[in-house]
Amino acid sequence: MSQAVPSAQRTSLAVPTQVALAGVFAALIAVCSMLPPIPVGGFGVPITLQTFAVMLTGLILGARLGFLSVLLYLVVGLAGLPVFSGFNAGIGVLAGPSAGYLLAFPLAAGLAGALSTVVLRRGQAAAARGAGRMGFGWWALVWLCAMVASFVFIHPMGIAGMMLALDLDLATALGADMVFWPGDVVKNVLATAVAATVIRAFPALALRRF
Template sequence: MARRPRSTSTDLALVAAFAALVAVAAILPAISVAGPVPITLQTLAVLLCGAVLGARRGFLAVLLYIVVGAAGLPVFSGGAGGLGVLAGPSAGYLIGFPLAAAMCGFIVERLPRRLGATSIPAVFVAGLLSSALFIHTCGMAGLVLRADMTWAQAFDTDKIFWIGDVLKNVLMALVATAVHRAFPTLLHRQLAAAPRGAGAQQTHVGA
């Protein structure tokens, strides 16, 4: 059975809506901690973009958020906006956001059929791994480059976010799996097409 083309307008609407979600999470009151980077709900929203929309649309949603903020709209943490934020100590975290969303979506799209996007533990691990690999690593690199810290100091600053990150990924997994149970065709994975004339059909999994 041939796959129906996904509506481009639907994709654009989802990307825009989730970019707005990241912006809302960013401008909600932050928790100030020791160091130049506050604790916000951005990580939750960023990884939710990937887990719900998949790699491509999740990446584009978070990238749109960053582009809008860099253009001057006050959508970054604390209501900040403009290119100056990308030169500040939190720049590494911002750069890591779209990469983490893409990786989280990539993993969720490829979960085994028996797990799928409705498995809370699997989605949680996808989010936590993506966050550790990109958000924390890029964030520490940004602190080293922009806040004049050593890697040891950057590590000490970043580790403050770990417990909160675990809790936010638990919540992200709960929300993402609930969305996929309600909308099982939101993610589509196209398997390799069968050779023409072989009488085989393409198989698609709604994760």
């Protein structure tokens, strides 16, 4: 990637490739939801890799395809195939505490994809002018894109979902949601680091039009 990427080269992927990428990333989210939770940090708070996979999908595939891929995961799970965490399946999860989080996932992936597309374009243009490779600062901005998407969609909708489904007051729902904040920061760092690896291996993925 030593050349600046002219905007004319930004082309949509072929339809079969889009279908394959959407399906494969939906499968990745399903696997990450089913993997046993990993204890992290001194408190041993178990985190699942589900939101990691959702954010990663947005960062790698961009807004449109990332949104569609996570939506595919959600629709397949609501239809009754056992792809949600804890092997729950079907419309019944919409009455449970995770409903708001699940419905927020496609929107969060879309927003993370849209913001990171802008950052990746600027970063690659700067890299082409200078060092040849996107520096740490650019990847920190990509991480920020994921954090913004978390706090615009996942946490507010998760809190609203818990208030509605469990009949909680705002303070309790906020407290229950805040348990996930440290894990969320860590997971978005992981997602950014892995996205950096993938985009170095497949630079064409960063050429998307949102």
